[in-house]
Amino acid sequence: MDMYENFGDAFQHPPQTAKMTLDQLSGIDCDPLNIEGYFNACAAFHLSGVAQPFWHDWPLTDPHLFFTPESLHHWHHEFYDHDVKWCLAVVGEQELDFRFSVLQPLTMFRHFKDGISKLKQVTGRAQRDMQHYIVALIVDAAPHGIDIAVCALMDFATYHKRQQSMKHIVKRLLVPSRNFMNTSNISLLSARVEVPRANRSLTTGIYPNWS
Structure with missing residues (x-):
């Protein structure tokens, strides 16, 4: 096993x-x-x-x-453990922290006034709030393809949160899944971002099971 x-x-x-x-x-x-x-x-x-x-x-x-992925560990923790680390590596901790710190504070979302690279004991809600910002914050700083791969992961998580898995929703899930599969490996390698063995499970584990 x-x-x-x-x-x-x-x-x-x-x-x-x-x-x-x-x-x-x-x-x-x-x-x-x-x-x-x-x-x-x-x-x-x-x-x-x-x-x-x-x-x-x-x-x-x-x-x-019948034991399907659940939001906290498969979406929010996956995002913070993998996607955020990729973004910090390609954009740079100082630059990404600065971009988070200058965001306009909103009542419904956490404001990361000191950035995100030094956070400790991050809750699922904080991880979810980061997901709302991350694509826009890296789009002109990350190499081309990284933003597409990260955006595909965010789209996939968003569609998965729907209460009903109707046929047209399942079809929509295939698009971000395939976008991620097509761009992730090439983009990360070209940006010289090391992908640990555990992180590679994204392309061989969770996401292919839905596509």
């Missing part, structure tokens, strides 16, 4: 299916009431220690299909 260290691999690992998980649970020779012993036995399979998952008797279901 692939772990987080493998997220940057340039190929898709086999999914963690319901059958695989249930087979692993059935192969554990330990009483679930022995909490410590059962938990340790599950750790060998990277299982959480739940003896009977709530979906175990659901026919024709698989967790890797």
Whole structure:
């Protein structure tokens, strides 16, 4: 089974299916009431220690299909952990901090008077507020293609927040996903921005699953 260290691999690992998980649970020779012993036995399979998952008797279901990405970690944290670091690298910390600091304060959004490069304990709301500004702030400072890739990620996150996934919304999701796929690698390499292995999962993990 692939772990987080493998997220940057340039190929898709086999999914963690319901059958695989249930087979692993059935192969554990330990009483679930022995909490410590059962938990340790599950750790060998990277299982959480739940003896009977709530979906175990659901026919024709698989967790890797119905557990879809959620906003806080897959959109806001992804943005701050990856997109912001790319922008800081290509624009420069001092320049991007200055651009954030001179923005007109708005009641509904956080004002980053000291910039964003030195922030600590950043909340999901602050990360969301940065997303409203980032494309406009880098558009004339980042190399061509970086702004397109970042804008594509922002569009993708925006469309995903809709309450209903109708067919025309799904089609719209494909456009920013493909724009990102087509521009990200070339633009980042030409700008000499190093993309850590974990960051490369954006092009082989979350976004291709929606396209």
